[in-house]
Amino acid sequence: MSKIGNIPVNAQNGKKRTNPLAGVFDELVQFCQSRSMFMLHYCTGCGAIELPPAMTSRFDMERLGIQPMVTPRQADILLITGYVSVKTLKRVILTYEQMQSPKYVIGICSCTVNGGMYWQSYATAKVLNEYLPVDVYIAGCMPRPEAVIEGLRRLMGNIENGKGIAWKDYFQRYDHYLGNQQHLFGNDWQTPTDIIGEARHYGLETEQTCGEHSRILEQHQQPLEPYKMRIKL
Amino acid sequence: MTSVTELLAELLLMPFIAFVVGLAMVLMYRKIAARLQRRIGPPLLQPIYDIVKLYGKETQISHGLIHDIGLVMAVGGYVAAEIFLPVPGMDGIADKGGIITLSYVLMVPSLGLALGVGQCANPNGSIGISRALTAMLAYDIPFIIVVFGVATHYQSTSLVGMIEYQQIHQWGIFEMPLLAVAGLFALQGMMGKQPFEIYVAPAEIATGPMVEMSGKYMGGLFVMQTFQLYTAGVLYTSLFLGGGANWFEFLVKIFIVVAIPMSVALVFPRYRTEDMVRIMWKWPVMVALIGIAFVL
Numbered sequence: 001m002s003k004i005g006n007i008p009v010n011a012q013n014g015k016k017r018t019n020p021l022a023g024v025f026d027e028l029v030q031f032c033q034s035r036s037m038f039m040l041h042y043c044t045g046c047g048a049i050e051l052p053p054a055m056t057s058r059f060d061m062e063r064l065g066i067q068p069m070v071t072p073r074q075a076d077i078l079l080i081t082g083y084v085s086v087k088t089l090k091r092v093i094l095t096y097e098q099m100q101s102p103k104y105v106i107g108i109c110s111c112t113v114n115g116g117m118y119w120q121s122y123a124t125a126k127v128l129n130e131y132l133p134v135d136v137y138i139a140g141c142m143p144r145p146e147a148v149i150e151g152l153r154r155l156m157g158n159i160e161n162g163k164g165i166a167w168k169d170y171f172q173r174y175d176h177y178l179g180n181q182q183h184l185f186g187n188d189w190q191t192p193t194d195i196i197g198e199a200r201h202y203g204l205e206t207e208q209t210c211g212e213h214s215r216i217l218e219q220h221q222q223p224l225e226p227y228k229m230r231i232k233l
Numbered sequence: 234m235t236s237v238t239e240l241l242a243e244l245l246l247m248p249f250i251a252f253v254v255g256l257a258m259v260l261m262y263r264k265i266a267a268r269l270q271r272r273i274g275p276p277l278l279q280p281i282y283d284i285v286k287l288y289g290k291e292t293q294i295s296h297g298l299i300h301d302i303g304l305v306m307a308v309g310g311y312v313a314a315e316i317f318l319p320v321p322g323m324d325g326i327a328d329k330g331g332i333i334t335l336s337y338v339l340m341v342p343s344l345g346l347a348l349g350v351g352q353c354a355n356p357n358g359s360i361g362i363s364r365a366l367t368a369m370l371a372y373d374i375p376f377i378i379v380v381f382g383v384a385t386h387y388q389s390t391s392l393v394g395m396i397e398y399q400q401i402h403q404w405g406i407f408e409m410p411l412l413a414v415a416g417l418f419a420l421q422g423m424m425g426k427q428p429f430e431i432y433v434a435p436a437e438i439a440t441g442p443m444v445e446m447s448g449k450y451m452g453g454l455f456v457m458q459t460f461q462l463y464t465a466g467v468l469y470t471s472l473f474l475g476g477g478a479n480w481f482e483f484l485v486k487i488f489i490v491v492a493i494p495m496s497v498a499l500v501f502p503r504y505r506t507e508d509m510v511r512i513m514w515k516w517p518v519m520v521a522l523i524g525i526a527f528v529l
Contacts, residue, residue: 028285029285029286029289031282032281032282032283032285032289033286033289034277035279035282036279036282036285036286055413056270056272057271060267060272062267062272062273062274062275063274063276065279065282070435070440071443071445073444073445073446073447073451074440074443074446074451076286076446078252089244091432095439100291100292100294100447101290101291102290102291125254126306130520195302198292198475202291202292
């Protein structure tokens with residue numbers, strides 16, 4: 001991630017833009033972003049069973065330009081469909097951080113809202129919002145495909161009006177999210193993605209990006225090393 | 234002087250037309266898929282929305298210089314191929330290149346993609362690209378035999394000459410039906426559609442070569458796909474269906490040609506790589522060789 005300096009900065013924050021048509025382009029891009037969303041469904045719980053009817057012939061998400069994608073690099077929406085155990089949450093965060101902004105998170109089912117029927121479980125993360133910035137919650141146990149489509153349409157409306165900016169919150173208030181993650185996973189928690197470096201690079205850093213929790217991260221951070229190639233014969 | 238400006242205008246216009254027609258072909262593919270699955274399918278401008286969105290991503294991950302250059306090669310190889318493909322009213326430099334040059338240029342995108350994916354260092358990508366290159370080896374053998382047979386029949390390697398001959402006499406598909414069948418078979422592999430799409434395999438190796446592509450890189454691949462469909466359609470039309478006397482006839486022909494592999498694709502699962510090589514080197518090669526025997 002240290003090589004990220006090669007990539008041209010998309011200067012939007014605070015800098016004056018000289019192109020008189022910049023506003024028009026922004027609106028065009030926002031419109032296209034709302035009409036074309038690739039969805040990575042991280043099917044953790046029972047809500048996953050509502051997605052096949054929403055995608056296939058009965059409710060046909062492709063009408064709205066939403067189609068499934070299989071890698072986080074290409075995806076725009078991360079669908080969390082059900083309860084998130086502590087172990088799963090690590091994977092969800094790794095996945096989320098690999099997605100390219102603008103990215104959106106949708107929490108489906110009551111379990112992502114407040115723990116649902118797993119409220120008393122010691123192994124389940126209750127409120128997804130504390131660990132990732134969630135754009136839209138779709139409550140229900142489980143929500144029907146109509147409700148899923150309704151939630152996606154609401155997300156489309158938010159993006160078109162320029163309100164789908166929860167992903168910036170993750171960069172701007174990273175210390176808050178990191179603190180909650182460390183509370184669950186312990187102080188030696190780290191991910192391969194350098195969020196603070198990305199926030200600096202893309203001009204999204206605020207005073208809440210770094211703080212006491214990111215200092216703990218720096219103390220425990222170990223440099224990433226590539227996997228050793230091993231061939232078993 | 235006018236001929237130079239005319240040529241330059243053609244060189245700019247031909248890839249642009251290819252892009253627009255290719256977008257329509259991508260839409261057609263998704264619409265055919267939707268209709269076969271009893272869905273409504275995407276709206277009219279969906280391919281454009283996808284590409285604009287991918288280029289409008291605010292963070293981009295580059296894995297290094299070769300990653301960037303590989304993508305440029307992948308798109309650029311097809312842009313170069315478009316100016317060798319004659320369309321009604323425009324020949325570009327087709328009369329100077331001929332079909333031998335074209336079949337070399339058509340290999341550039343796969344090699345560029347292999348370079349770019351190599352630097353991503355993702356094991357899924359490496360598996361995918363090794364399968365893609367094996368697939369290229371599989372479909373190129375029947376494709377080259379078909380090209381050889383067609384060139385022997387017309388006594389020419391110029392696509393412009395072939396089209397003129399077919400429009401005066403009769404279409405190539407009637408004069409050498411066996412080669413046309415083998416060519417359609419190779420086309421299925423060239424377009425990377427089922428049953429020969431093992432190298433993308435979304436569920437097994439996470440779309441293979443595309444696994445690390447994000448934002449503008451994925452956008453580049455979407456653009457490449459539009460060129461790929463157009464090239465496949467125009468090439469087959471020029472070889473066997475007599476090109477087009479006017480744009481309407483030409484567009485109808487290339488859309489029908491592209492629709493055949495698409496419709497076949499949607500009712501098939503996929504072959505494994507070694508099965509693909511086996512089937513490609515057995516049936517279309519055999520049919521094409523018999524076809525050549527008739528032509529000679």
